[in-house]
Amino acid sequence: MNLAIDIGNTCAKLAVIENGQVVDFFKTDTLSEVYLEQLLENFPDITGAILISVHEDSDAPIEALLRRRLGRFIRFGHGVPVPIRNGYATPDTLGADRLAAAVGAATLYPGNNVLIVDFGTAITFDFVSAEGEFLGGNISPGAATRFRALHHFTRKLPLCELIDREVFMGRDTVSAIEGGVVNGIVYEVEGYIRDLERKYDGLRIIFTGGDSNFFAKRVKKPIFATYDLVAYGLNRILEYNAK
The missing domain is CATH 3.30.420.40 (ATPase, nucleotide binding domain)
Structure with missing residues (x-):
């Protein structure tokens, strides 16, 4: 079971995924460590997480929590391998959510x-x-x-x-x-x-x-x-x- 987190301009979206299917979905204005801890307690089978965020300077505690609690963690951005070819001329400027x-x-x-x-x-x-x-x-x-x-x-x-x-x-x-x-x-x-x-x-x-x-x-x-x-x-x- 995996956790996908997308922290955008106006809210954070969290999807719990099992066998390639979204089994639960949450949306919150502000993603706090307390909120995330509670979610992980509610879904103890989550073993991996991936995060994208437009607030790279302020979500370090969230990243640290995920790295500490889970066996697999990726902060997705430029340089992380993807299973499609990227034909964008400036891949380092491409929004992670778009890719x-x-x-x-x-x-x-x-x-x-x-x-x-x-x-x-x-x-x-x-x-x-x-x-x-x-x-x-x-x-x-x-x-x-x-x-x-x-x-x-x-x-x-x-x-x-x-x-x-x-x-x-x-x-x-x-x-x-x-x-x-x-x-x-x-x-x-x-x-x-x-x-x-x-x-x-x-x-x-x-x-x-x-x-x-x-x-x-x-x-x-x-x-x-x-x-x-x-x-x-x-x-x-x-x-x-x-x-």
Whole structure:
């Protein structure tokens, strides 16, 4: 049994994985040593862990705890071997979560061309070829980032958020902002899908991240939406390096 930890910009996500499947998933605003100790006590069969974090300077106690308690531990980052080819021109600048998601996509859909759309603070569009090579991608502002930018950089526009309603053309300022952000993202995603389908046969599409289910309902394509794609990739990397 393994533990995959992804400490991001707004929260920490922890997945307990057994036989390649996520059996439990936790999300916390702040990952403390006490929280982690309790989780390890609740799952005594965990013997390995892998960690990625955007807060490298502040999570040393978490890393020390995992190294002390478990037989196998990897802090995933540049230089750790992965089971796919990395075609990124500057691999040392590639976010560990993006590469882990690419490994997760290749694990779920081996031998397929896969587009990964990760809806978070930023929206990332990443592509893994059927030959098992990460070919890069693009980074765009996420929904919450777009809402905050409109509010912050204008004098009168209110701060809005994702609301589960359909807006095509807004009839007031709030609905105009909601429709502009949501429809803009939908059209952006559908444009990537359309262009990639023209170039690559049998394209698979994976949505992941906090807003993935919201947009999966609005993009008119067969989509596999999963909140734990990065966890699958991290687990595969941990097992790959255990061999």
